[in-house]
Amino acid sequence: MLSRLNPLTTLAASGAAIALTMAASNWPVSVAVAAAVLAAGTGAGVMRRVLAASAVILLPLWFSLLVLHGLFFPEGRIVLAGWGPARITVEGLAFALEMGTRTTACVLVLLLFSFVVNVADLVAMMTTRRIPPQFGYVLASTLTLAPAITDQLSRIRQAQEARGLVLGGSLLQRVAAARLQMVPLVLALIQEAAERAHALDARGFSSPGPRSTYREVADSRGQRTFRRAVLGLAAAAVILRLCASWFGVPVLPSLSAGNA
């Protein structure tokens, strides 16, 4: 369902969700956005991929937040436990929770977008809107970078296995095997990028002048209305947030005294 939407609709919804999360700066809102992403991801059948990718980013982040702010939060007043300079405070935990949930929501939104968006449709829509093709190419390359690296790594691994590299075993053996693949991976990606640049030039990619698109991307009045609505909502949330900051009025109640 999500992948069949016009990519600008998915992009607008993702951008609005992030703007709303940042503007609210409130953990229940962040949790609600994250829950909505999980529900949408389950519906789109990409939940496992989203969770796996987000775990790589979020687990170290949560760990560092809890260590830094949970144990060392100078503004903390209500001490739950203490070991010399390290003190667990309510304020520190609350700040870590605010930061963690907000970042989690944003990461989940971006990952869901990257997994459901049809890159070809997105590039086609950008061309239609006269956005420079180089920008579209960079965006498409970024969104397809992870699969491209995975493919290249898989090719190198297969070549090495075919010459006797046995994968698996202890963690040390796995790290040693990964080390053997990293230098060839980087060199291969650089080589491929250089060759690709020649091919793109030769196929007129750097030509000035108007472009067209082979691909016709479906859109609808309903989707256009939805895009306007969510972008308006996001803009309103940001304006409200700015006004509240200027006049010193909290938009939503916050757990943390240190959370501006």
Added chain:
Amino acid sequence: MTTPVLDAYIESFSFHGETAPAVHGVGLAVQPGTLACVLGGAGSGKSTLGRLLAGWLRSADGQLRGRLSLSGDGVPNGAQRLDFAGTEDDPRISPAAWSRHVGYVSQDAAAMLSGIRSTVAEELAFGLENRGMNRDSMHRRVADVASKTGLSPLLDRDPGSLSGGELRRLAIACCVVTDPAVLILDDPLSSLDGEGAELIRDLIAGLVARGAAVVHLGQVAGLLFSQATHCMVLDGGTVTAQGTPADVLLSRGLAESGVVVPSEAVRHGRYRPEATAPEPVSGSAAASNKVSSGAGTGESSLSFRNVTYSLPAGQGAQRAVLTEVDLEVEPGQTVAITGPNGAGKSTLLRHVNGLLRPEHGEVLVAGLPIRGKSTGAIAADVGLLFQHPRDQLFERTLVREVGFGLDRLFGAEAEAHAVQALEDVGLAHVASAHPHDLPASGQRLLALATVLARQPAVIALDEPTVGLDRHGLARLQTALDTVTLRGAAVLIVTHDLAYARTVGHRVLRLQGGRLQDT
């Protein structure tokens, strides 16, 4: 005589860091509606010449002295001449503007693709989109070129899922679709099956008939060569023979080059075999080269038992690639498998060392099932030459490349084995070079060396002849003779039926997922 659309004289071109020029003293003027053929063996300079003509080599790559001239419709003022003196003041070619007149397809078909298009149709349309063609015209043009290159059934496929032959047809189609006045095609028939090669020959004939100038760069004096208006042989970066195909066939320049001359030319007396260095390998002349130590001993080194394998075909469907395949290869025996592009030949070969695992059935090496063994463990007995050398090569020097993993087999003697394998394929003199700096022929021989160095009991070769010149084919043949004499079982997949018949004790055809005797 009409004005040439492309007129070039390369006084010299040297890559930075190289003392000897890669190309020197080469002049080429191509007329509209003609086919020119530039032949040469590995490292002869023909691909460098092609890249120079196509505007792909710039001052950052090397130093050019000479001139390039374009004329015809769409060229500013009707004609444009660029003179190069090898200085910083030399004109700079705009690749995008140049490509409107001169299209180029390199030896490496995969490198021609945009990398961001999700279907073959969109990849074909990429060049047209960049020129702002309207959508309806684009759809018509894509459909037309796809039908002429046999890509119509593949238009919705992901370009990354195409076989080697299909990928080459796509690269050629991507160039043809923008209708340039000059097309430079580097080895356009390599890795194509008979039907695919015929399609491309017909396409070229049609383009020439419509007034395009086509420059064919190759290392086989085959049918395209015989249809050329003008031919040229390059060796050591310069012209050693030129004229009509008949003139060139009788020339010493051709005889001394690495160009493969199909046996038909020898049989019809149009070629002087006494002038050749090593005996040509392909064709019937090499049919007696089937050396074997123990073909037919009855004990299989490699067995496929009822192997079935399928690939996803989109929307949850599966496409059967191998269906209940049975195969036996005995020690000292060479079995060759042919079949059309995309039939699943490479898929079959990847089952030999466990890179792919059958859905049903079993693969046995030396009588033991490989099920449950890792590819790395199977590699002690099986060597696999990949279809594309760039998928097999990953190291920084040739000697490191061949030496990878040999220490586990040979301990302190690993480096000696690596050097010996490089000598066997004629690359020991460039052991410290980077694999990517080798020509296509050299890269394939290097990949072969990585297989030979391990001295496996089973050797599986995927399209081993593609990109090889006459000297490379002779090296390959010698290597095959040596390994079969020591009792290794050899399984070769190739699109080239003539080559399969030349080297195979048994020739099978893979079609519709099943193996049949030819």
